[in-house]
Amino acid sequence: MSRRFSLPMTTEPPHQLFSQATVEYVGFDKQKANEIWTGWINWPPGPGRYEIDPDDGDLQVTFLDWIKGHASYSNDIWLDDDAGWIDCMRQKGIATELQQAIMDPKFKYMRMTGTCITWVRDTIKMRYAGLEDMARTESRYPGSPAGPSHLLSISGIATDSCNSTRALAATNESGMTVLFKAIDCARATGLLDAQGQLSRIGVLESTPPSDFSKNKSMFYFTTSFGMAKRYAAWAKRRTKCESIVIIRIAIENSVIESIPEGKIQRLHWPSPDWKEVIWRCRTKNQPSRALRKYADATLVIGTVANKPNEYYYDFQSGSELTETSVLKVDGPGGQQPAIQFAFSSEEEGEDLLLEAASETFQMFSFISADMEIWMSETNIG
Template sequence: MEAQSSHRWTLPTCKARAYLRRLNRSSDEEYRYIPLTPESPTARDAFVTIPTVRISSETLIYVGLSEARAAELWSRWTNWPDSGPSRETDADDEGLQVEFIDFITGTLSNRVNTAEDDDNQWRACLNAYGIAVDVQDAILDPHFKYLRLSESCLFWAKDTIEMRYAGLEDIQRASRKREMELYRAASRPGGDDSEYAADRHQGRLPLGRGLSMPTGQGQRSVSGLQQQNTSGIEAESWGSVSGIAARNAPGHVVLFKGIDQGRITGLFDEAGALDIGTLLSSAPSDFSGTRSLFYFTLDYEVAEYYAAFAKRRAECESVVIVCLRIPNTALESLSAPEIQRIYWPSSEWKELVWRCRTNEPIPLRLRKYRQAVLTIGSISRKPNYTYRTIRSFEEVTERSLLEVRRSGRNVPAIQYVFSGQEEGREFLVEHGVRDLKVFPFPQSELEAWLASDRWTLFIRFLVRDNKVTGLSALGRWST
């Protein structure tokens, strides 16, 4: 029940307990430590509460809002004014309709914002947005402070909500798919439909039996079978032997991108064909103020950092690292103006990034970067919010760089940025798609990452800049 003609309506409680190994395409591997028998002593830890209706007050809480803010927004949604645009749940009048996710994030836009290195200011902003305390703690986790300060508080609040919402949609899609698979299996000649019929009769989780209960002892759950049949999503995680091996490929440049899985839905279709457009990053960004581009990092540690921060802020969402290998010969076939390089500390890098992030007009001398198929350059680490406070690109400093540790030195991280236009898409499809892999980054990878020294590579940059507020509690930041 997601569509109503009336402007004022309510829904009953719309949540249920879901089995963790049935959530999405990666859950069977992510939660493999959970036994398949619900009678196990650990069974109470094997379930999570999931909204069963996408547009509901329960979803508002699931995406990270406090109960008080969720109640406030749900009242506004269910008491929608007759004037102005309609909701996506209203009858289609061919006019503008407000999507539920846009309604949620839109309520944040007119509130305060900060990008300062002051956790108290961040906490005040997150409280103003109505973000739940546990989600605030995840956003403000000091392990990720260096990355967090690359964007504003408003950005991370929106990003967390959008990630969780996309993850919920992914869970519901996966459940419907498994429901059909179970129904088809039970409907075949000789198929046993007793379990399916019993589940439906007992009303186990409206999302479908594929989420509600595990299979028999020793069997692989349906989510595992679904992942096995999903092209491009690897069965092994990022830290596996195959994941580590994929980071190096002789004769190729290996590129990476850490992202939540829900927001790359559609990357592969049922037949395994790839839609590269799913990986586009929207503007404004480092090298474009108006156009969407394909951004990948040359440094897998950067992709790991983004993936770990996403996993820290997630509820049940799967996070992945995209791994793309491009032959050196393909890159060598590009020559100016098709390929451009722009690095810190050149004045061109400072000006291009400043103009793109503030959406200022691009002068003729810099338009070669907009027309290139591929631009290779340094990665910026300051939010649009901060760039707008800078009067001139000449004020851009080294603190605007995203850096990694190499052989005892701090060096700028490098990004490969492909045009979102036809030429860039064609290059990626021709030279990168056949070697594209997507590795799950499960909770166990986050725990291993936190237990290692990998996060200290980034914390040291804050120490260098004398930005150590809130880091002493980590205990190891100064090592």
């Protein structure tokens, strides 16, 4: 039997960004939201100012910073203990609807790639970014709808659904390697200009530490449309009015083959180098001299790692990693290691990505109908 997906019952966005209603909207229960809001409007005198104060050169605390600060990492949990996760969120005053979204059994595999508070904070940022985007749209186009309709695209560029004929046709292209990335629209603000041309590719960067970098941002894309849809579905499960899209680019195989030796590296499970690079990057350990070639590469193609950073601190070296450290995706022969392309955020890597994206960029909306299809087709928890 298929499981029907529906958005949370309470999806009406608050009318004012700076309000207790916003604190509730992003994921706190009414009691905790009142406490957070009361603290905000009764900002104590002294150094520091908050976002709506006049700029006097002092340190600024944004409303989002203030809200996130009440979902601190104290007592965070990442182990497979559902009761512990729920208790962690209850202690922080997280609303029941967000608890249920994060703990949805259908998404356990994705949930276990991060920690409890990491997902809480990610959801808060995603929902808040959506509200900011609505506020910008209302300012630009007074009287426009405050609901999700205007968020179905970035910069007003129309997009097809992820299950449209156009989207499915775009998953393969002769002589090309096709890459995908799921992201919520609001946090991709500025990616495209008003004409639909790439403007700020930097909004797609992943901050360190990450699989292939301990201290530098990188651009990560998956080769699997199915994996991108899984990430999109996980984000969609935690949204309210925010829209999710999957970005698609393609890079010519001949371009990949022409990258100078040393500037392209391949790192795949179960090679000793993959294990050691993942362990060192995730734990922020200095790479050995033999592994520095991966940090210097323009493009790294390799296996996606599983589990949050905290998991890797339990090991003394990468040699101890097992297949549990590998993120899997559905393939023709069953579950297979997921593959990613990681572009350096240095000039050479960004130029390579931009050259590919400028000619092949496409974007597909992951709407509620796509979510229903995904929920009915997947058996992965």
